[in-house]
Amino acid sequence: MSNGSPYLLGPLGGLVQVEAAPGVGVASERPSSALITPSGRRWRQVGKRAPRSWELSFTDVTPDVLRMVELAAEGLLGDVWLYDVGAARANMLAPRDVASTDTARTVVDVDGIALRSLFAGDPGAALRADHVVEVPVRGGQPYTVSAWTTGEEGIIFNISGAALGSWYALAGEHRGATTVTPAADGILTVKVPKSFPGHVSGLRVHEGPDDGRFYPGRGTPCRVSVDDPQGTVSSIRDGEHAVGDYTVTVYEVGGTR
């Protein structure tokens, strides 16, 4: 990737870089409400997910920069996805796919943070189920899959789809990571099998080489809905395209991914 634009937009398999100006506003709207009772106690209710929106701005751009944005706004591209490179370098998984919210589950030390295991019960329990996540990835980029464990020996995860791989941990190892480079755009499927003789948490899939850290899931790429670009035309010269400044708001839509 040469010029480092942090956003790619388009249908899966046809993601194109979008040359937005620096200073992209990212907002997230988690629905919430609160009740404050006479004793001064606050009871808060929060939604399960926080859909995001990005405000991309373009300065002094010609129409070729806005091609994908305009087509997406018109609905001519079908399902449109936004690939946020900065978020992809942190963790591409949906926020709730990295660990569990169930406080009854076993604690796993993930990079110094106590997170709950992805498995509902101890090894061999009937409640345990495979944890499977699917991540759309770009061809030619390195992707690292990593997870933290409670130190037992066994296969922590299997990767299939755009590339094949798995990670087998030895006893005493508390972390496993492997890097794959898909040949083409596709869907990477990561399975954390329930047969692992311990507990796993802090699942992370990120673009780039392994760095040994954990970051919360940022849910990228995600399906989006694009608003029509708004802006001002600043100049137009004979025989050339118009040049102008534009802003576009992109809204995250869809259920899980």
Next chain:
Amino acid sequence: MRPLPAGWTSGQDVEVVPSAYLVMPGQTWPPSNGESPAGTATLAEWAVDRELVGSLLPGQVRGGSGASVASGSVSFPQPADSKPLAPWGRGAARIVGGTAARLTAGHDGPQGAVVALGAFVVDKISGSNASGSVEVDLVEDSASLRRPVALPPALANARTANNQTMPFGIDAAWIIDQAARAGGYHSTQAITPETVYSMPLVGAAIPERGTVSLTDNGTTWRWVTIDGLCTLEKTSLIGEGRVVGLATVAPVNGRVWLSIDMHSSSGMFQFAEVPGVGGISVTISPSSVSIVTSGPATTVGVPPFTGWATISVGIDATAKRVYTAVNGGTVSAANYTGTSSVTESPLVDVRWTSTATRVRGVRVIAAPSGFGTALPWAARSAVIAATESPLTAVLPGDESDGWGLIQAVTGATFGGAWITEDGTLVYRNRHALRGIGTSPEKVVAEDALESLDWTLDPGDVADSLELTFQPSDEQRVTDQSITVWESTEVVTIGAGKTVTLTVDVEGAVDSLAPWQQSVTGTETTGSRWAASTQRDGGGTMPPSDALSITNELVSATRVRLRIRNNTSGTLYTAGTDGTTQLTLRANLLARPGEAQTVAFGASAEAARSPLTVDAGAYVQDEAFAEILATWVWSQVQSASATVERVRVVPHLGRQIGDVIVLTDGITELRSKAIITGVHNAGSAGGYTQHLDLALLDVTFDDLDVLLAIATFNTLDARWAGLTFAALDEWIDTEGVPS
């Protein structure tokens, strides 16, 4: 309060909002998306309201019966990736109304663990081509209860098969149970074609299939409520009273299922062998099942349970194996020893043998094939308590649809009836609506309620009470002298022919008298006929065996007469003077009696706020009417506050009829309260719950628990120096369960 699935964060400071779904089985709209199948809509906004109306609760003293119907409204977004839904849409975009719908809420999607918010029928649907959502109105699905119910007439003092009378009568809960069954709500397991004997024992010992006998031996019985269900309890310790059911069991290949609903606190129940005939006797208790044959007893354990459960025992008399199952669970099998003298019929008698036996739903089912799986078992869909109103006779009345009947009995007994969120029909008697026998949730008002708005209504207070009830006019003799019916027309019977007459009796009858010829024309006992060879009567009297007439009691109000002419000439049932001469008599006749009144307080002219209550034919016992009137009178002596539409920290497990203990640090309130209305609503950012509450008084039951083992000296010391007013206040505060 019902429990929520594991993982819900209700009641915690930060709660994750659940998603709500409208599930319409069998529908194609809305089309399926990634999260939910076709026919399931993920809701953007939803609201459900339930209110318990009437029933003498504070704020409702002058209202109607204590029944509740729920309603709701929801809206969901148009599907994102297909055509918008419309009534004229094509294929899966076509909206069809009037379907059954269930409203649920959960955290794991519509197929995960969900909480039921109601069973409804889709009412009005509206939408627009410019708006992104569809609005649906919902009404409670009680259509099955609105069908007409043919209540079978019943007599409490009808003779059993062994010519005894039941000493415990009929409880009005039987009427509610019959109406509920007709609507598809069962408080015991439903009858199947293989059921040979079934006696639900909900308010009456009237079998659905089979007959019943009684051996009294001085036992006393009564209908009581255990864990919310009406059951028969033997109250005396002496004597071995037996209510015996007779069933001619013809089990296929010596296989039969015996099944009862038993409470975990119950004593033993025995399916016994036939005296003189033999068989196998099976004794069932909450912990074990014993088989007794000619050899020693074999005892098999029963998986432990609490509360009510259905225990089924299968006997294979040929292979000598016994099978046991609790509810619909796995079947465990064991061998038993000894032989039975009858290999085909392991049982014919059904009887109780010990005190505190709490059983219902006695069934004998022929098992045509093996015992591999347990009996089909469905969770109870009706929970009916005893009303405590003894009835002498149940006669056909005005209410013809099931819900009307239930409302009428509920209003007359001051109970409450409603359909819960998961579609169970519930009847609770007046004690449960005062919080007796419940373990209440504790709610601290300044922490959990947005505000505590109270209303005190003087309409709750009455200075004069008139309770009208209608006992049945029952005539009981032993000499067959009650005239039940007289023919109005002359019946012609050809020679050797049989004529069938269906007679509808006014009232209910039992123990019909056999027919004899009327010799003098003035007999007063026995059913009498007179006949003549001439149409206008007169002539020589035919011989005494000229006509053979048989009675068949089709129901308590209908008799079928078969009149056979044994002579060789045509006969007319005419006596001298051309009078008709068929007179049917019986030993027991019950008709609706005259209404009677129990009055308290000021006279009708001087009363400023009179309260009249008409319990109709659902209260027939004078002693109970007095008890009921005394109770009503005590409830209307002072007004209790009601709290309406107060917003609380939501918990979807709260239901109407739940009793809570409400305390408020700001106003120093400490009182029991009953939830009379629950209004739940949800939208994207959260969901709210508003409750209607009625504050309840301290009952004797609460004081009983509080002062349990206090001696006179303890009370003396505790209450020394108090005035009556202060003692009153002490009772009102300390008596509330803590």
